[in-house]
């Protein structure tokens with residue numbers, strides 16, 4: 001059996017067992033049992049929607065604490081471009097990057113820089129016309145996992161090129177190894193992440209055996225540290241090497257615009273993504289060359305581990321994009337990496353919704369499911385712990401729930417039991433009936 | 449064993465574009481629950497989607513009846529709309545009577561029926577002008 005690593009987890013102590021998360025989960029992966037949410041591991045795509053909607057903040061993302069960097073001799077931070085949108089406009093990108101280095105890293109390399117390499121590789125692929133239309137971006141790992149569990153027909157449309165994060169990690173590793181004569185295991189590369197999905201893509205990659213990234217630290221965890229350090233860095237080393245194209249990847253449409261085609265569609269927010277994927281599956285978007293789909297509203301700027309409101313972050317990012325556009329880009333010669341970005345692993349369909357391995361049995365279960373569903377009240381109230389009445393019916397045929405989990409069914413049953421009891425009461429044999437025979441009580445009292 | 453038949457029924461409302469396609473989307477979920485291979489699911493759901501949309505834009509809505517057994521998926525979309533006067537013409541790629549406001553919504557390329565033909569294993573259209581149309585689509589589960 002496969003092991004499922006997930007960054008998104010539940011903080012049992014905080015969970016009150018409400019129904020906010022079960023209703024929003026795009027893969028119906030959460031149930032409430034014994035007043036606690038339970039995540040069905042094989043269905044979870046780590047989109048972080050539940051982290052966002054939980055009023056108790058009981059859903060969290062497992063990330064690496066910043067101290068883990070100390071187990072490496074040479075420590076490198078590779079920040080996601082969404083980091084730049086977190087700080088006030090008075091701070092330059094170079095200030096942010098130098099402050100990030102100061103909090104404990106030896107080197108900082110922008111993922112935005114690597115994004116430009118991925119953009120050129122994608123342009124090359126599109127110009128060769130050797131792909132299934134529309135090509136679907138793989139920048140957001142939550143979307144790739146969504147396709148794996150819900151849209152198997154679209155697996156061939158996925159852009160199977162390494163992510164900017166992976167490319168960045170490979171580049172810094174080989175540069176540092178060469179420059180400082182270091183062994184591979186002495187270099188620790190840490191992604192500064194806006195989300196849980198990226199953590200999972202490092203700890204349990206789908207596109208290859210092992211990620212080149214050694215750890216993932218949330219933007220949230222470095223935010224205050226960077227802010228406090230910012231004042232101390234005036235003119236640090238020039239670390240802001242990325243151009244406007246790479247930085248734009250942080251916002252919806254950024255990756256698409258870099259492709260220089262206007263036949264693209266950019267969609268953000270997991271539920272919007274689902275309806276666009278439905279359209280593609282129905283052959284309705286065949287005139288598009290590229291579809292950029294991002295699980296978070298506002299793209300990575302709206303990632304569950306970011307700090308500021310995504311709309312504020314977008315305004316702030318705009319300034320960095322403009323500044324980078326004006327600045328002439330230094331040629332750092334990474335173009336050679338374009339060649340070998342193709343995934344070595346294969347993403348496969350995960351039929352997690354299947355009711356049974358055996359088709360006959362699945363048919364039987366489906367029939368039972370439909371029957372049970374018909375009997376349920378159809379209110380989708382969530383009180384049973386399942387996201388909808390139909391989902392409860394499904395859980396019942398899977399054997400992990402009971403019909404009386406539905407409070408309406410329970411009430412019906414209690415009522416009919418009460419009626420039965422009343423009827424039985426009337427039929428009490430005369431010897432036990434208190435009204436007709438008072439001696440029983442006296443006998444009892446005497447014997448004590 | 450072997451004589452299980454699943455029957456599903458949906459009402460296709462004619463006045464609400466925001467829910468057009470919901471029936472075929474539900475059927476897709478069901479087919480995935482049955483573990484039917486993705487490419488067959490695609491054949492069934494695209495054909496059903498096109499017929500469903502046709503009943504919405506050309507006939508004011510209708511009903512969908514789906515039967516699934518060991519061998520096949522049969523989708524029947526019935527409406528009480530205007531009917532199709534010339535089926536052969538309607539089957540031609542690019543032929544459409546959709547009015548401009550429908551075209552603005554992205555429908556009316558005249559590709560629906562030809563797509564159903566392409567994706568289905570059997571297609572039967574019963575139509576009578578002034579009475580309505582029934583489109584019956586069969587998708588085989590085994591080659």
Ligand SMILES: Nc1ncnc2c1ncn2[C@@H]1O[C@H](COP(=O)(O)OP(=O)(O)OP(=O)(O)O)[C@@H](O)[C@H]1O
Pocket residue numbers: 498502503506507527529530531532538539543544545546554555556557558559560561562581
């Ligand atoms: N259920 C129906 N009732 C009445 N007329 C129909 C029905 N289905 C199809 N037609 C007629 O057949 C024509 C062709 O249908 P078809 O689905 O191929 O194209 P379309 O619906 O016009 O456009 P598209 O499907 O590409 O959006 C329609 O324009 C319409 O005149």
Ligand code: SF4
Pocket residue numbers: 047048139140141142143194195196197198294295296299300301302303304
């Ligand atoms: S949109 Fe960006 S931040 Fe959100 S899950 Fe996807 S990769 Fe992560």
Ligand SMILES: [Mg+2]
Pocket residue numbers: 498501502556559560561
């Ligand atoms: Mg049509």
